[in-house]
Amino acid sequence: MKVFYSDDYTAAKYDFDTTRKARAIAEDLRGHALAGLELAVPRSVTSGELCQVHDKAYVDAVRTGHPRSMAGSQGFEWDEGVWRMACATTGGVVDAALTALNDGISGTLSSGIHHARYDRGSGFCTFNGLALACAEARKRVNRVLIIDLDAHCGGGTSSLIHDMPGVYQFDISTCQFDAYDDSEHGELHIVQGAIEYLSILQRGLARLEERDGFGLALYNAGMDPYNNGPEGDAITEDVLRERDAMVFQWCRNREIPLAFTLAGGYTGYRLGLADVVRLHRITIEAAVRSTIDGRRSR
Numbered sequence: 001m002k003v004f005y006s007d008d009y010t011a012a013k014y015d016f017d018t019t020r021k022a023r024a025i026a027e028d029l030r031g032h033a034l035a036g037l038e039l040a041v042p043r044s045v046t047s048g049e050l051c052q053v054h055d056k057a058y059v060d061a062v063r064t065g066h067p068r069s070m071a072g073s074q075g076f077e078w079d080e081g082v083w084r085m086a087c088a089t090t091g092g093v094v095d096a097a098l099t100a101l102n103d104g105i106s107g108t109l110s111s112g113i114h115h116a117r118y119d120r121g122s123g124f125c126t127f128n129g130l131a132l133a134c135a136e137a138r139k140r141v142n143r144v145l146i147i148d149l150d151a152h153c154g155g156g157t158s159s160l161i162h163d164m165p166g167v168y169q170f171d172i173s174t175c176q177f178d179a180y181d182d183s184e185h186g187e188l189h190i191v192q193g194a195i196e197y198l199s200i201l202q203r204g205l206a207r208l209e210e211r212d213g214f215g216l217a218l219y220n221a222g223m224d225p226y227n228n229g230p231e232g233d234a235i236t237e238d239v240l241r242e243r244d245a246m247v248f249q250w251c252r253n254r255e256i257p258l259a260f261t262l263a264g265g266y267t268g269y270r271l272g273l274a275d276v277v278r279l280h281r282i283t284i285e286a287a288v289r290s291t292i293d294g295r296r297s298r
């Protein structure tokens with residue numbers, strides 16, 4: 001299984017979890033290797049490719065740094081590394097999607113970058129990798145499913161897939177940030193605790209089976225739902241493990257190619273960087289297991 005990573009993922013000077021943790025996860029994967037996993041360097045996307053889903057003036061602003069208000073609209077102070085980071089992380093999502101179409105499964109250590117909109121960044125997301133991956137994948141398959149299980153809503157992606165027939169977003173979040181209305185292109189569920197989280201996922205996946213066959217699933221696997229919910233019903237590490245197993249198994253059983261992105265997951269209250277790495281490894285290990293199980297069942 002190819003998992004995409006480049007040191008350019010961390011090229012922005014702006015220093016916080018989203019711009020740094022991919023390197024720590026890559027180092028952890030090199031130090032504690034998973035059999036069958038290969039780290040691969042993605043191709044950075046070009047301005048022309050980005051303009052399939054983004055405004056050229058915005059793309060130019062991120063490339064040049066001017067105007068600053070636009071170049072830093074995602075929440076970073078601009079430096080030339082922001083452009084390199086944004087093109088590499090977006091390229092990682094696109095390459096994971098296209099590789100999954102060939103190999104059945106792939107992923108990237110970047111996030112899906114789901115808050116970015118047509119003409120601006122948002123919520124530390126510069127370019128929307130999920131939307132661009134959909135645009136590229138639709139040249140080869142008719143229907144693409146986005147499963148967005150980051151704690152925050154994928155409103156940026158929702159705004160960008162409206163004119164992409166065949167793309168559907170299934171979104172479960174634990175907070176209101178970047179919320180959007182349900183439409184023929186997707187559904188958003190905001191949940192309060194672990195029981196609701198897993199049951200909505202289970203029912204949602206069952207309902208999605210009634211739709212025409214998806215040729216690709218993009219799974220935005222945020223770890224930031226961790227610890228959300230009231231005591232006794234909080235979303236624990238075990239709940240997230242169960243969540244990921246459900247998603248990978250659902251796709252594998254239906255032979256839907258799957259590309260995962262890592263999304264949110266933050267240091268802070270009681271969580272150090274090693275904890276965040278451990279949480280993200282849950283998704284990567286579920287992906288590896290899915291390839292092994294898939295081989296066994298053939």
Ligand SMILES: [Zn+2]
Nearest residue numbers: 150151152264
């Ligand atoms: Zn998030």
